[in-house]
Amino acid sequence: MPKLTRHHAHWPEGVPHTLDLPEYSLYRHLEASAERAPARIAIDYYGRPISYGGLHRAVLNLAGYLQQCLGVRCGDRVLLLMQNCPQFIIAYYAILRANAVVVAINPMSTVDETAYYLGDCGARVAIVTQDMLAKVRPRLDDGSLTGCIVGAYSDMTYPEGNPDFLQIPDFVAEAGQPPLSDREHEFGNAVAAALAPSPIVVTGSDLAVIAYTSGTTGKPKGAMLSHRALALATAQRSLWLDDKAPSSDLLVLPMCHIAGMSGMNQAIFQGRSIVLLARWDAGAVPALIERFRVGRLGGVAPMLIELLARPEFARHDLSSLKRLYVGATPTPVSIAKELEARLGRVPIECYGMTETCGSTHINPPMDARCGCAGIPQIDVDARIIDPENLTELDCNESGEIVINCPTQFIGYWNKPEATREAFVEIDGKPFVRTGDIGHHDEDGYFHITDRLKRMINASGLKIWPSEVEACLVAHPLVQEACVLAAYDEYRGETAKALIVPVPDAEGTISAEIIIEWARTHLAAYKVPRLIEFVGSLPRTLSGKVLWRALQNEQNENDRERRDAARQ
Structure with missing residues (x-):
């Protein structure tokens, strides 16, 4: 059956159907944005701004420290464990600049889970915030971690207590503590050392991120994502969701997850300002949108439901918000309609998975429909197959959604059998099996109706x-x-x-x-x-x-x- 194209009739104006494959390190996006506008604000974290020039210098300095003081080599995995904060963004891009691989894990992970991730990926170095240090300290004590860079959220917040527009959470305001051993390195000192990194040697096909996804048969699996795939996914979404306005992005989704990571990378690629919250705070969001003239906000349905119920929602000017996109869980039609009535904006629903670097389906901004996953975006070939005999199904026939795209993962880290099971070949191409049951309608919009996998x-x-x-x-x-x-x-x-x-x-x-x-x-x-x-x-x-x-x-x-x- 030929590739689905009926959705092209609903394609956003001016957005190409295909893009050239990036053959460079994802880090180059930050470098380019810093060169274009070094004085532009890159991050505002609880009232403290950081320019693109300052962010880029911090990334270079930390990359040099990783290489020269902690012995990080090309291809090494480096664990990243913290809530949303500027240190996360600095560390993420510094690891890439050091030719190494980011392994960002959920800050809710327990000591046992953290030990599993470290052992599975073989990381020898970790970058954490002090509230997460206890989760990696056993591995420092037994020598499996040779070094750990430790930061404090308060080092990058408003320097004089709470700003007048926002209450800083207690865990963010906590003062930094001195290192307890010679294997613990203070984040600020590592950046201040100003050590230059060696040249970039990785290319687009090299591994950039290992993103752990929970496994159907026990322990989580590490999806291997290349520089090429992440850079292309970033460019795709930036073209699709561009609001044509020099506004800020409010980032509330966790950056350790592919959705928050995508929002971070998208803003950096476009040189936009990121207004950052350590955790979701529905009471603070309306004030931040008004103060920073936020143009884009991404979230999940429960966040939007809570936001609508807050009295602050009606007290602030939210007219700057041009793009409100939502994924991960279906958005109730009633909530979508209420948002449209109160904001004049239809939430743009999207669908994807970690194994495809995030969203593969997005609703067209000018033709967004409630209650569906949207249409296959740039360079995405999505089909519906019978999950038993793997035959391809037609319009309005329900089956498993499978996806072929240049942003799909390389495979699962050290799990060749699980990698083989994740793909099915159609027309000579490898398609990722999503495990989701759905169909596409006469216009090529995809609808998710059930799950094949037990999740x-x-x-x-x-x-x-x-x-x-x-x-x-x-x-x-x-x-x-x-x-x-x-x-x-x-x-x-x-x-x-x-x-x-x-x-x-x-x-x-x-x-x-x-x-x-x-x-x-x-x-x-x-x-x-x-x-x-x-x-x-x-x-x-x-x-x-x-x-x-x-x-x-x-x-x-x-x-x-x-x-x-x-x-």
């Missing part, structure tokens, strides 16, 4: 039940566990655990005990919010748990509760 989507954060189950059954009072997706009014979905206790556990096991156990072993967003104790789990003749039947039952119960709540 929970909590506010855009992906939870794989098998990982949570492996944690739960390690508790001495748990015999078996089955984790399901349950409806959550705020997060969209949350994890629910069906627990089979060991014999004679009655009276000693409780939901609180299980939840606390999970909290000590898993990132907070993966911890089951709901616990149900059962006597047994249904199984197939071969002994496999009938999780899909249990999930269908849960879906029906959730549907009945939602219907009852509406009456």
Whole structure:
């Protein structure tokens, strides 16, 4: 079946259908923006601005320090662990400038999870903020980490307490602490050392980022993303979502995740100013939009729902906002319509995955439609296939979405079998299997309707039940566990655990005990919010748990509760 082209009738005016492949380091985008406008504000972090010239100098200095003082060599993996802050952006581009590979992990990761990431990717050096230092210190103590650069958020905030327009969170305002060992290096001192990096030797095909995604069969897998793929994805979105105005971008999505990382890279590529929040703060967002004349804001549906409910939403001038884009979870049509009524802007929904460097489908800004993923963007070939026999399906036929694009990942780090399973060949080309079920309509717009893979989507954060189950059954009072997706009014979905206790556990096991156990072993967003104790789990003749039947039952119960709540 030929490549889908009917969506070209809805293509944004002036946007090309294809782009040349970048054959350079992603770092070059920052270098070019700093050369064009060194005095322009690159980042404003709680009232403290940093120019593009200053950002670029900090990146070069830190890259030199990584190479000369910590022995980082070409291709080395460097762990990056912190909340959103200027140090994240500096470290991200400095690692790339040092010809090394960024491994940015979720700051909600536990000590055990952090140890797994470090061991799996083989990183010898980490860059963290002081609130994350305890998660890597065991690896410093045992010598598997040879060095760690440690920063404090407060070093880059407003120098005289709270600015008059924003309250600085306590964890951001905390003063920097001195290093405790010779393996800990203070971030500011590393930058101030002003050591020059060696020349760039990486090209577009080289590895730039390892982005960990939760695994369907246990431990997370590291998706390998090249400089070429990330640079091209950045250029694609910049062309598609350009608002033609010299305004700021408000970045609230975590930059350790591909969505926030994409927003960061897009702003740097275009030389725009990034207004940065360490964490989502719905009360602060309207004031920031008004003060900095923010033109673009990206988020997920739960953020928009909370924003609409805040009294500040009606008290501030939000007319500068030209692009409001949303992804990860479907946006309720009612919320989209309310945003359009109150802002005069239709939220632009998009769809993608870590393995494709973010979005592959975006709604055209001038023809955005509510409740759908949009159309395949520049250089994207998206098809619908039967997930069983892999035959290609036509318009309005439901099947698995598969994607071929030049931004797709190289494979999973050290997992060749998982890499092979992630692709299917069509017309001689490798297509990434998304695991999402959907269809495209007569106009070429894609609609996501279900999941093929067993995954929970909590506010855009992906939870794989098998990982949570492996944690739960390690508790001495748990015999078996089955984790399901349950409806959550705020997060969209949350994890629910069906627990089979060991014999004679009655009276000693409780939901609180299980939840606390999970909290000590898993990132907070993966911890089951709901616990149900059962006597047994249904199984197939071969002994496999009938999780899909249990999930269908849960879906029906959730549907009945939602219907009852509406009456």
